[in-house]
Amino acid sequence: MAVAFFAYSLGAQAQQKLDFDPAFLELGGGQGAADLSMFATGNRLLPGRYLVDVEVNGELADKREIAFISDEPDATAHDAVPCLTRDMLAEWGVNVAAFPELAQAPADECVEIARTIPDAKVAFDSYRQLLQVSVPQAAMKRRARGWVDPSKWDQGIPAALLDYQLNAAQYAGSNYSNSPSRTSLYAGLRGGVNFGPWRLAYESSFLRGLNGASQFELIDTYLTRDIVSWNSRLTVGDGTTPSSIFDGFQFRGVQLGTDESMLPDSLQGYAPTIHGVAQTNAQVTVRQNGYVIYNTFVPPGPFTIDDLYPTSSSGDMEVTITEADGRVTKFIQPYAAVPLLLRAGSWRYNVTAGQYRDGIANTHPTFGMATLAHGLPGEFSLYGGVIGTDMYQAALAGIGKNLGRFGAVSFDVTHARSETNLADTNVVTGNSFRFLYAKTFAGSGTDVRVLGYRYSTSGYRSFADAVQLRDGTESLALGAKRARVEGTINQRLGGFGSVYATIGTQSYWNGGGTSELFQVGYTGQAARVSYGVYGTYNKGNGVPTSWNVSLSLSVPLDVLFGRGNLPGGGNSQGVTYFASRDNENRLNQQATLSGTAGDNQQFNYSLSAAHSNESSASGTATASYLAPFGRYDLSVASGSGYTQAAVTAAGGVVVHGGGVTFSQPLGETVGLVEVPGVRGVRFETNPGVATDGAGYAVIPYLNPYRINRVTVRTRGLPEDVSLDNPVLEIVPTRGAVAAGTFESKVGHQAMLMLKGPDGKPVPMGAMVENDEGQELGVVGMDGAAFVSGLPALTGQVVVHWGAEREHACHITYSLPPVKSNGDAYPQIEGTCQP
Structure with missing residues (x-):
């Protein structure tokens, strides 16, 4: 009973107005009464507009300014409530139409x-400026x-x-020595150029090789825009056809089709x-x-390219690796879309x-193409074109089926008629049968991205093959494609790492031979030591058969010597060992020291030494x-018979209404953020990005149609800068330059010692504001603010000051141009005039 009574008394007191005796704050002194009316009922939320995060059923849904209102005569007696x-x-996401009172409410009325x-x-x-909304799932869309x-x-x-x-x-x-060029x-x-929804x-x-020949290619020129209501994109000019149904190829014309990036993640x-x-x-x-779509330099060892632009996301790719000593390795990277499955309806x-x-054929026939896919009940999908x-x-014509825990499959048949204009035959016809399978086995960690098989009769040609055959650019020695197998499998091994395998084989009719590509790799980590084993086998028509096996081992230096014995503070440093052997019995070994530097890890470096059983030692520095x-x-790389020096510069330029902003490589979709008048502001997830002299910065590689959070790195902000909110949310469309502004207060800081006309300090708790009503500070003891x-x-x-802000005065200040006490803030005394 005593505990219950005590709890009840606390609850009753929580609803009552508390009286403080301001005399307790007069420490000997003539300060006068403090204005504590704002805090008489605790730290109350007063009416006004607040920038808040909105969380709906535990998920962040919005960030916006919301009005908080109060119907009580005394606004300080109760918390203000949000006006929704x-x-x-x-x-x-609330299903407003299901609730008549909500559906019929005026648009600007609080509900x-x-x-x-x-x-x-x-x-x-x-405390977190977080508005939490809980709605039963049945009331959500x-x-x-x-x-x-x-x-x-x-x-x-x-x-x-x-x-x-x-x-x-x-x-x-x-x-x-025999190369026409050394560069x-x-x-x-x-x-x-962007204007409205149009891009x-x-x-x-441009490529100039060691053979001395120069090649300039205008790969794409196009005008495009999204059509939101259809989840579609219109393109006029150069583009690539989708590869999920027919093999993808490039065109110049007009295209209208579904843009899957507009769809939710689970449907892409x-x-x-x-x-x-x-x-x-x-x-x-x-x-x-035939077009060069990607070019880069990579260090010795395994590499991964996963940042190809969307315009190059369909069709097989020819990968050429040109070593520093002149050796050239080529292979074809197979690619096919996953089984085309759609939700019902x-x-x-x-x-x-x-x-x-x-970039190969000399003829450019005019064509028309249409594809359509529809999801049916029972997790079937029909598609055709x-x-x-x-x-x-x-x-x-094809059909796809979701097999549940057994994965997903699709099967289609293509019939084609081609006019070849060859001497022995003018028209060929044939069929192609394709089977695709994909599955992620969650329990075993197996991910079968694509496993496909295609069989074509001798008269079948894809559109690209038919054009090249008619044009004479297809190798007649190869003949028509017969059978093709391709796939990628990834297997996670828990704490023991992961393994991947890629396979691609293509056989031809009329004794055209077979091209093959096999890649396997295993990576793991133990006690911060990373290791990997890789193997590649490549056989192509007209290309010598080659194979390669390699081993890599990476160890952080602090594991070997202890963190306290290394320079560089928190920057990472490590050593890597790499060894490989190929089909010509070349054994290469290399050790590399690499690390990062800078407060934002914007510097990277590496020093390596290598040895081959066919040549003397070599070295590389990057x-x-x-x-x-x-x-x-x-x-810079140097070895027996060769020396190579390479430099790469990459970046972007954005011209906008506020001027010209230089940036890191842009990607397809970017954000242009502004911290008005503040240079050098950095951002948490974008190393090296900083605002320029005009206060602008470009945030590259944003995800279109998704929420992108841009966060200012508040550490290191200038003393005279404060931000109202260090986080922006941007949802750009594809190719957009989405603008956002971090509202900031830029100005001088000072300690004001305020007195009223009667010579007594201004009451404690009074608010100091500028002419626009922005709060600059709060008066503390002895009139100090x-x-x-x-x-x-x-x-x-x-x-x-006062509960109703009925008391007000102003003060004119004058700050010294230079601080007198090092980092101390200037102290200004003044009389506040009514």
């Missing part, structure tokens, strides 16, 4: 969600995982963009990943349909008309710097 409207609830929706609740955490409300999609601002990568390498030594050059440019873009490349496909192993500091070039479509184009031109016609305005790489954000060395501030 019908439209807000609809944006957060009581706890009264209109049974079991719904609203709570506000003032049905949405797929990863869905973002299209009303939040940002089409971006008008802007012009340029994304560039420049590679140059100089070769010397006896290995290149290789590569330039890749992606640019465009005018182009992509080009995947992009190809290229694995390989380099023996030296090598140059990797990726070609598709959903559709995918694509309509394309224009001219066939690639047609391609028509004067020299080629094809039709495809350095990389990630600056706010670009990325710069430098490497620390203020920030003073716009000038001289000016005026306003002081308010």
